[in-house]
Amino acid sequence: MGSPMNAPGGARRGAAAVPAGVDAVVVTCDSASTIDACLAALLAQPALVHVSVIDNGSRDDTAARVRAIAAADGRISLSELPHNPGFAAGCNAGAVFGTSPWLLFVNPDLELPDHALARLLAQAESLPAVGALGADLRDADGRRDPAARRHDLTLARMLGAGGAREGLAIVPDAALALQRVDACSGALMLVPRAAFDAVGGWDEGYRLHVEDLDFCRRLREAGFCVAVANDVPVLHHRGVSSRARPVFVEWHKHRGLWRYWWRFESGGAALLLAPLVLSALALRLFALAWPLALLRAARR
Numbered sequence: 001m002g003s004p005m006n007a008p009g010g011a012r013r014g015a016a017a018v019p020a021g022v023d024a025v026v027v028t029c030d031s032a033s034t035i036d037a038c039l040a041a042l043l044a045q046p047a048l049v050h051v052s053v054i055d056n057g058s059r060d061d062t063a064a065r066v067r068a069i070a071a072a073d074g075r076i077s078l079s080e081l082p083h084n085p086g087f088a089a090g091c092n093a094g095a096v097f098g099t100s101p102w103l104l105f106v107n108p109d110l111e112l113p114d115h116a117l118a119r120l121l122a123q124a125e126s127l128p129a130v131g132a133l134g135a136d137l138r139d140a141d142g143r144r145d146p147a148a149r150r151h152d153l154t155l156a157r158m159l160g161a162g163g164a165r166e167g168l169a170i171v172p173d174a175a176l177a178l179q180r181v182d183a184c185s186g187a188l189m190l191v192p193r194a195a196f197d198a199v200g201g202w203d204e205g206y207r208l209h210v211e212d213l214d215f216c217r218r219l220r221e222a223g224f225c226v227a228v229a230n231d232v233p234v235l236h237h238r239g240v241s242s243r244a245r246p247v248f249v250e251w252h253k254h255r256g257l258w259r260y261w262w263r264f265e266s267g268g269a270a271l272l273l274a275p276l277v278l279s280a281l282a283l284r285l286f287a288l289a290w291p292l293a294l295l296r297a298a299r300r
Contacts, residue, residue, distance in 0.1 A: 020102070025051075030062060032065055044114060086208060131192070131224025139238060199222050205259055211256065
């Protein structure tokens with residue numbers, strides 16, 4: 001997956017008037033603590049047509065919980081994978097279900113408030129050539145998620161922030177209900193199906209993290225715009241699935257950073273910096289991973 005189509009054709013399709021109707025995709029992995037609330041909030045949205053849950057090899061009772069909810073509501077389907085191919089692969093697998101003109105990618109640790117989907121649709125339909133629309137993600141204490149509004153990842157930003165997610169954050173503009181950004185968070189992303197198809201969906205070469213930065217950049221390169229609805233707050237219990245395997249998560253996050261840099265930033269003379277970038281990522285991974293491994297071993 002992953003090569004953008006020519007910009008003019010993709011932009012024309014994204015700009016066309018699109019009626020309401022949304023197919024949601026929820027990728028789960030050990031998400032039992034939050035999946036009930038996530039699905040209940042989704043099913044309460046009037047514009048929702050279908051929810052495809054792709055379970056990436058959960059070792060808890062996530063799938064059993066989804067099956068119980070699906071038995072009472074025919075709008076839910078569940079696909080159980082025996083392993084975890086990654087978030088991007090799960091999103092692509094879920095996107096093939098349904099024919100609605102809009103796709104909503106939703107993390108299992110999110111809860112949409114009443115009428116949030118209708119408000120997102122109204123905002124998205126006001127954008128020319130919309131490619132992806134995010135929301136104002138906040139935790140239970142009301143703190144904003146810095147990943148909700150981001151700049152593109154560049155070498156300067158990567159090294160300057162030490163790889164921290166806050167280094168890419170864009171400050172919310174309180175004067176704008178709809179704020180254009182380089183990238184919004186894959187935790188909640190409303191995407192026209194035509195735009196999704198135009199760029200070939202998510203790049204399955206990413207396992208965890210960075211895939212949303214890649215997806216948004218390819219959308220923009222294909223002529224679509226990316227924005228965040230600042231007036232639509234959504235509760236996000238961050239990192240629920242990641243807590244069980246922190247070293248695994250860090251490894252794939254750093255693989256993703258390298259993949260992104262190589263795709264978008266390594267052209268021309270910048271290729272000479274490849275050893276520096278690779279070394280910096282390796283050192284940062286080591287610095288983060290070994291304390292996490294020791295902490296996990298101590299808890300056993």
